[in-house]
Amino acid sequence: MEKHLSQATLRTVDDYIAIRVNNGEMIIPSAEELFSYAFQGIRTIRGHEIVEIVPSTQEFSRFPAELKIRLDATPSSSELHISCRIVARTSRESCIVNDALRRTADHMLISGTWYPFVFGVLDNLRNILQHARVADLSSLTLANYLALSKADCREWVEDHTEHRLDADQMLAHFIEAPPSELRAQLYPYQIDGYNWLRTVCGEDIGCILADEMGLGKTLQVIALLVHRHKFAQKPSLIIVPATLVENWTRELRKFAPSLDFYVHKGSSRTGFPIQIQESELVVMSYDTLVQDIAMLKMIQWDLLIADEAQAVKNPDTKRTSAVKSVTRRATIAVTGTPLENRNRDLWSIADLVVPGLLGNLREFEARYADSVEDAARLEPIVTPILLRRRVADVAKDLPERIDIPQPIEMHQDLAKCYEELRSATETEYGKAATLVSLGKLRQFCVHPFQLTGEWGNPATDNGKYERFLEILEEIFARKEKVLVFIQYLHASDLFAKDLHARFGVYVDSIDGRVPISERQLKVDRFSAHPGSAVFMLNPRTAGIGLNLTAANHVIHYGPDWNPAIEDQASARSHRRGQTHPVTIHRMFFVDSVEDIIIQRLEHKRQLAEMAIVGTKGDGESREEIMRALRASPIKRRNAEDGS
Numbered sequence: 159m160e161k162h163l164s165q166a167t168l169r170t171v172d173d174y175i176a177i178r179v180n181n182g183e184m185i186i187p188s189a190e191e192l193f194s195y196a197f198q199g200i201r202t203i204r205g206h207e208i209v210e211i212v213p214s215t216q217e218f219s220r221f222p223a224e225l226k227i228r229l230d231a232t233p234s235s236s237e238l239h240i241s242c243r244i245v246a247r248t249s250r251e252s253c254i255v256n257d258a259l260r261r262t263a264d265h266m267l268i269s270g271t272w273y274p275f276v277f278g279v280l281d282n283l284r285n286i287l288q289h290a291r292v293a294d295l296s297s298l299t300l301a302n303y304l305a306l307s308k309a310d311c312r313e314w315v316e317d318h319t320e321h322r323l324d325a326d327q328m329l330a331h332f333i334e335a336p337p338s339e340l341r342a343q344l345y346p347y348q349i350d351g352y353n354w355l356r357t358v359c360g361e362d363i364g365c366i367l368a369d370e371m372g373l374g375k376t377l378q379v380i381a382l383l384v385h386r387h388k389f390a391q392k393p394s395l396i397i398v399p400a401t402l403v404e405n406w407t408r409e410l411r412k413f414a415p416s417l418d419f420y421v422h423k424g425s426s427r428t429g430f431p432i433q434i435q436e437s438e439l440v441v442m443s444y445d446t447l448v449q450d451i452a453m454l455k456m457i458q459w460d461l462l463i464a465d466e467a468q469a470v471k472n473p474d475t476k477r478t479s480a481v482k483s484v485t486r487r488a489t490i491a492v493t494g495t496p497l498e499n500r501n502r503d504l505w506s507i508a509d510l511v512v513p514g515l516l517g518n519l520r521e522f523e524a525r526y527a528d529s530v531e532d533a534a535r536l537e538p539i540v541t542p543i544l545l546r547r548r549v550a551d552v553a554k555d556l557p558e559r560i561d562i563p564q565p566i567e568m569h570q571d572l573a574k575c576y577e578e579l580r581s582a583t584e585t586e587y588g589k590a591a592t593l594v595s596l597g598k599l600r601q602f603c604v605h606p607f608q609l610t611g612e613w614g615n616p617a618t619d620n621g622k623y624e625r626f627l628e629i630l631e632e633i634f635a636r637k638e639k640v641l642v643f644i645q646y647l648h649a650s651d652l653f654a655k656d657l658h659a660r661f662g663v664y665v666d667s668i669d670g671r672v673p674i675s676e677r678q679l680k681v682d683r684f685s686a687h688p689g690s691a692v693f694m695l696n697p698r699t700a701g702i703g704l705n706l707t708a709a710n711h712v713i714h715y716g717p718d719w720n721p722a723i724e725d726q727a728s729a730r731s732h733r734r735g736q737t738h739p740v741t742i743h744r745m746f747f748v749d750s751v752e753d754i755i756i757q758r759l760e761h762k763r764q765l766a767e768m769a770i771v772g773t774k775g776d777g778e779s780r781e782e783i784m785r786a787l788r789a790s791p792i793k794r795r796n797a798e799d800g801s
Contacts, residue, residue: 166206168195170213173256174263175272179206189265189274192218196272216272223248223266223273225255227283229298229306231319240298240319242306244283248273259284259295286311301361304542309517337384339416342377347552351378354545355490356385359461364489364511366467368496368546371632372560372741375492376409379463382490384414386460387438394461395454397481400443401625402465404567404748407441422446431456444469444477451480459486466628467491470510471503473519482510494632496544501526501533508540515539549739557739559732563756564629564745566622573791576602576750584787593719596786599751601646604716608649616649616656622715622745623653627660629713629743634661634690639709643697643727645716647671650694653715657692667694681706697727706730710738715745717755724759747791754786 166179175192177185187195187203194200196218201208223246232239244258246266253268255261264275290305292298298306306315333353336344344352351367355378358365369375383394398406403423410419419439422428423446431453434440447454462484464470470478470491489511496504505522508515516522516539526532568576579602587595601608605616605623616623633640644650650667658665664687668677677700684693685708693709697718709731718724724744732740746752 163202163205163207165209166203168192168208168211168216170216170267173267174265175216175267176263177203177206177208186263189222190277192265192272193220193274217270218272219248219274221249221273222276223268225275225279225283227286227306227311227315229303229315229317229319240300240303241296242287242292242298242302243295244280245316246273246275255280259287283314286314299361300358300542301363304363304512304515307539307542308512308514309521310514336381337388340381340384340413341415342381342413344377344381345374345552347547348374348378348381351375351545351547352381352385355379355382358543359386359488359490362488364491364543366491366493366496366507366511366540366544368493368544370547370549370636371494371629372549372562372739373547373552375494376406376465377413379465379490379492380409380414383417383439383461383463387417390438390460392458392460392487393435393437394439394463395457395459395484395486396439396441396463396465397444397447398441398465399469399624399628400445400569401566401621401628403441403443404565405563406465408563408565410439410441422450429453444481447484448477448480451483455483455485457485459484460488462486462489463492464489464510465492467493467507467510468495468503468631471506473502473506473509478506478510482513495635496546501536504536504540508543512543515543549741558736559728560739560741562741562743564625564743565748565753566625566745568747568750568791569619569621571619572606572621575606576747577790577792580787580790587787589784592783596751596783599786600716601649603747603750603752604644604646605649605652607652608646611648613652613655616652622747626713626715626745630657630661630692633711634663637689638711639684639687639691639693640711640713641693641695641706641709641727641731642713642715643695643700643724645697645718647696649715650696654692654694661690664689664691665694666691668700669694669696670699672699684708695727695730697723700727700730707736710736711741711743713743713745717744717746717752717759719755719758721759749789749791749793751786751789754782754789758782 164180166177168175169178171184174186177187179185185204191203195203195208197220225244225246227242228245229240229242232241244255245252246255246268248268251269255266258280261280264277264280266273266275286306290302292302292306305311307317333349336349336352351369355365355367359382367375367378386394396406403421407421410417417439418437419441420434420437422434422440422442427446428434435457464481470481472478491507491511493507496507502519502523505516505519517525526536576599580599583595583599598609603622605620607614607616617627630640642653644653647669650669654665654667657663664684666680666684668680672680684691684706693706712728712731714724714727728740728742732742744756746756
């Protein structure tokens with residue numbers, strides 16, 4: 159005896175088709191069941207005989223609608239609102255899938271035509287949204303947006319934000335004043351940068367602070383660290399090139415005295431994670447991190463700050479691997495040159511701050527060539543995590559002249575050589591020491607090869623020259639020109655030869671060997687040269703009378719006892735006719751004769767600003783000369799090592 163089938167009808171409900179049985183119950187059939195009914199003549203669905211379809215004009219498509227997650231951005235005067243929806247697209251049109259997160263129907267009616275969904279695709283999209291922690295489709299956080307922007311999601315995600323996710327639009331309604339504990343007055347653009355860092359890191363995602371040189375990236379990061387120390391339960395880690403450890407130490411003491419920080423370096427550094435965790439902040443070099451990575455991985459860090467992050471641009475190095483293995487809440491890469499030579503440079507840095515954003519390296523290199531066109535394709539993907547301001551864009555907030563001290567700590571072997579020379583000088587001259595007797599120490603600080611006459615690689619074990627190259631790399635990346643003031647001939651010739659061979663840039667020089675009649679010709683050639691160029695200048699020969707406004711960077715490779723000499727040299731570029739802010743770098747070795755000279759120059763300038771005039775402001779005092787003679791990097795190193 160055949161089982162009697164109940165009769166039912168197919169009816170349109172909202173944007174899908176349901177089965178209505180005799181008792182009025184509504185059942186949602188699957189796309190597979192409806193497809194069998196429409197195209198295979200099967201009139202029974204779930205034990206119900208389908209006797210009617212309402213409306214009778216209902217059309218069925220054999221071809222499924224394509225489903226995607228669509229990202230949208232609605233800019234306003236105060237913020238940028240990001241949302242997402244699941245949309246269904248046919249060959250003729252597209253429409254929103256209503257109530258997509260809770261929808262049970264795996265099919266859809268679009269303009270009167272029924273379309274199936276590919277089996278499992280709706281669940282797949284919901285899983286992607288869940289993995290991105292999207293709880294509300296109508297309002298996405300930046301973290302939600304970045305999770306949906308990652309390479310492994312792009313097959314399923316359409317970005318219709320028009321890539322307007324810049325800092326101004328995202329953060330206009332998040333602005334707050336820097337913490338009162340910060341001992342610095344920030345420029346408006348620095349306050350914007352602080353708020354951008356605060357907001358992005360507050361969502362536990364990473365970012366790239368890529369402001370140009372001279373805009374105070376370090377200070378913006380320090381402002382963030384002062385803000386976070388109020389509530390962060392874990393220490394933050396700052397990793398920097400060895401040449402910048404001393405600079406970070408001084409900046410933290412100056413601008414954030416409330417922060418408890420520990421410099422992890424030297425032979426006496428701790429080997430116990432628990433001791434490191436006692437500090438709010440830890441500063442170390444990349445090389446030290448590589449050496450101690452096994453211990454450092456035992457620590458749960460709040461923020462990881464990678465300064466001069468181009469240090470991890472090569473994804474194949476132990477250094478990059480070690481940095482990426484550190485367990486942290488969020489990462490800030492600080493670099494003025496996020497993309498130096500190849501697109502993979504940017505991939506490596508982006509993969510550090512937001513792993514997976516650009517996919518794995520093999521997929522990335524297959525998708526993006528080293529071309530201007532592909533670099534332009536990359537830009538909108540990384541824009542939400544990259545803050546890049548140019549000096550020219552914020553010049554209205556800047557002084558015409560930006561002074562940047564560059565304190566460098568000597569490597570251990572170099573410090574030992576300096577100490578031997580210093581001890582010999584002290585033994586020979588003692589209390590009878592004069593500026594002349596300190597000349598060899600000053601020459602050594604410019605470069606030991608100045609004393610020996612060697613022509614080797616000047617970057618070998620010389621932190622000052624290494625930092626010099628780092629500064630030049632950023633200047634050359636911007637295709638700008640630089641004046642380098644250096645007093646000693648052999649070092650000037652050595653550097654000029656090395657820079658031309660290393661970078662392939664235009665290099666020229668003026669010193670006492672160049673006849674006066676030829677100097678302006680050299681200036682004209684330097685000024686007319688397109689692109690990057692270096693002018694090596696003796697401050698006493700070329701420090702007056704020349705107009706060199708083609709360069710907007712000045713590097714004093716060694717300080718002069720007389721502040722007027724240095725100021726006159728800087729004025730070659732910082733003068734009437736200059737159309738850009740001028741960045742002045744003063745490079746010096748700490749705890750050396752150069753450090754004492756720098757302190758003296760600062761004191762002299764303070765006296766000048768206070769309009770104090772007197773005999774004590776002129777010449778070099780016996781006390782200053784003796785301080786310069788006794789300054790010792792080895793004594794400081796021994797004190798730090800406890801030996």
